[in-house]
Amino acid sequence: MIGGISYASSQIASVYSSTSKALADALTRIASGKRFQNASEDLVGFLRAKDLEADIGGYETVRENITGFKAYTSAAVTAADSIYEALVEMKELARQYAGTEDEDLKAEYAAEFNALRRQVTDTLDNTYVDGTKVTKATDEVTSVDFNPDVEGSYSMTFTEIADSLTIADFDLPTGTVEDDVQDQMDLMLTYMWEAKAFDGTADQQLNLTATIINSKQAVKSLITDIDEAEEMSKVLDLSLRQQASVAMLAQGNLAQSSLLKLYE
Secondary structure (H helix, E strand, O other): OHHHHHHHHHHHHHHHHHHHHHHHHHHHHHHHOEOOOOOOOOHHHHHHHHHHHHHHHHHHHHHHHHHHHHHHHHHHHHHHHHHHHHHHHHHHHHHHHHOOOOHHHHHHHHHHHHHHHHHHHHHHHHOEEOOEEOOOOOOOOEEEOOOOOOOOOEEEOOOOOOOHHHHHOOOOOOOOHHHHHHHHHHHHHHHHHHHHHHHHHHHHHHHHHHHHHHHHHHHHHHHHEOOHHHHHHHHHHHHHHHHHHHHHHHHHHHHHHHHHHOOO
C-alpha cells in the first residue's frame, strides 16, 4: 500500500514538474510576445521568419532609395513650375512691350523681362540635388530600383528642356522674342509633365512598397508573435493543473504518514 502511494506521488511529482516547466515557458512567451526564441523551438517557423525578415529588409532599402529618388523628382517639379510660370510672364511682357509706344512703359517691361530672364537661366543652370544637375535633358539624372532583386530599373531621363543659353540671348526689341519665348515654353512644358510623371510614379511606388512591407510584417507576426488570449488561457489551465498537483501531493504525503503510524 505504501509502495503504491509512493509510486502515485512520484507520478504526481513528475506531472507537477512538467506543468511547472510548461507554465514557465508560457509566461516567458507572454513576456517576450514571441512564440519561440530560437531555431531549436520551431525550426520551420524560425527559418520562415528569417526569410521574411530578409524580404522586409530588402523592401526597406527600396523605400529608402525611392525616398531619395523623390528628392530629384520634387526638385524637378519645383524648377519646372517656376521656369514655366516665368516664361509665361515673359511672353506677356513681350506682347505688352510690342503693343506700346510709351518709352517709360517699355523700360518698365524690359526691366521686368530681364529680371525674369535671369531667374529662368539661373534656375536652369543651378538646380542640383546631391551634386547632380536635375534640369537637363537626354542624359540620365538618376535611377532607382523598385524591387530588391533588380538594380537601376527606373531611369529619370528627360527628353527635352528649355535652353538657358538661348533664353539668355532674348532681347525685347527683337521682333520675334514672343515666338521665341513660346518655343521655350513648349520645351519646358514637356519637361514639366515628365517631371510630374516621375514624381507621381515615385509616390505610387512608395505606397506600394509600404503595402508590401506591412503585408510581410503581418505574415511574420502571425508566425512569430503569440496569441495573447490563447497564451493566457494556457497559463490559467496550467496554473490550475499545478495547484491540483500540489494538493494531490499533499494528500498523498498525509496518507503515507498516516499509514506509517500504524506500524509504529
